[in-house]
Amino acid sequence: MNIILLGPPGAGKGTQAQRLVSERGMVQLSTGDMLREAVAAGTPVGLQAKAIMAAGELVSDAIVSALIGERLDSSAGRGAIFDGFPRTQPQAEALEILLGERGRALDSVIELDVDEDALVERITGRFSCAECGTGYHDRFKQPKVEGTCDVCGSHEFKRRPDDNEATVRTRMAEYRAKTAPILPFYEARGLVRRVDGMASVEEVAGQIDAILDGAAD
Numbered sequence: 001m002n003i004i005l006l007g008p009p010g011a012g013k014g015t016q017a018q019r020l021v022s023e024r025g026m027v028q029l030s031t032g033d034m035l036r037e038a039v040a041a042g043t044p045v046g047l048q049a050k051a052i053m054a055a056g057e058l059v060s061d062a063i064v065s066a067l068i069g070e071r072l073d074s075s076a077g078r079g080a081i082f083d084g085f086p087r088t089q090p091q092a093e094a095l096e097i098l099l100g101e102r103g104r105a106l107d108s109v110i111e112l113d114v115d116e117d118a119l120v121e122r123i124t125g126r127f128s129c130a131e132c133g134t135g136y137h138d139r140f141k142q143p144k145v146e147g148t149c150d151v152c153g154s155h156e157f158k159r160r161p162d163d164n165e166a167t168v169r170t171r172m173a174e175y176r177a178k179t180a181p182i183l184p185f186y187e188a189r190g191l192v193r194r195v196d197g198m199a200s201v202e203e204v205a206g207q208i209d210a211i212l213d214g215a216a217d
Contacts, residue, residue, distance in 0.1 A: 001026065001079035001212055002104055004086075004186075007112030008175035010123040010168065011197040012204060016112070017081050019205055024212075026079040027071070034067045035059060045070065065094050072102055080104075087178045092185050108211055109186040111179075112197030112204065119198075120168050130156035 001024070007013035020026045038046030039053075045066045049059050064085060072080060086092040099105055125138035131154035136143060144150050149157075186192050195207035 001107050002082075002099060003079070003107055003212070004082045004109040005112075006109065006179055007197055008114060008119065009171045010119050011112040011114045012201060013083070013112055015201060016204060016208055017083060020079075020081055020208070024079065026081050027075040028081045028083055029068055029071050029085070030083040031064055031067070031085045034071060035064075038067055038070075043070075061088075061091055061094060064091075065098060068095070069098050069101075072098065072104070076102075086182055088181050089185050092182050106186075106191060108193050109183075109191045110208060110211060111183075111192065111194045113194045114197040116169070116172050119172070120165050123163050123168050124165055126163055127157050127159045129154050130158045 005013055005017055017028045021028055035046075035049055039050045040046070045063060049063055049067075052059050052063070068082075068085065082095070086095050095106070121139070122137075125140070126135065127138070128135045129149040129152060132149060132152040134149055134151045135141070136157070147155055149155075183192060193211045195204055195211070197204060199207070
């Protein structure tokens with residue numbers, strides 16, 4: 001199975017991708033992570049990317065495609081989750097070519113559909129234990145004993161500085177701008193499926209599994 005997983009920050013996309021990697025043996029292809037890894041490893045593509053980024057320029061579609069091609073070659077036999085690519089129709093067309101050259105095809109484009117106001121509440125209410133990192137929420141998951149971490153007993157908590165309403169709404173606008181160009185491309189191919197990103201983690205997982213299992217039949 002090869003899928004594109006779409007969803008704005010805070011929609012739970014990362015959680016679902018990690019689950020698919022763990023439970024289904026898929027590989028997550030995050031272009032940002034792959035660029036950083038290639039640069040750190042000093043691969044030929046990584047060296048090209050490093051020089052371009054050092055000059056303050058954007059990495060070209062050709063280099064990103066080369067990175068994805070390398071990762072697909074090294075993960076033969078495993079399904080792929082595409083994260084952060086494609087974001088334009090030319091990139092979507094390039095991905096079709098990359099997959100086709102390797103005897104693969106895109107099975108589904110799954111979007112975690114969210115309500116913006118509810119997502120703002122979900123994200124701005126997050127906080128975590130400063131010691132062990134256990135996550136909590138002002139409304140949905142308070143510590144059992146106020147001011148004390150359930151896991152390690154610490155009394156110190158922290159919030160991410162970017163978990164504020166203005167930042168969340170900016171991210172949502174950026175997400176819509178980036179996904180708008182590719183959704184019609186994939187909708188025309190009948191590949192787009194939407195799940196309720198505001199449901200529980202388990203319910204979202206069930207909806208995604210139903211899509212993947214249905215596509216595999």
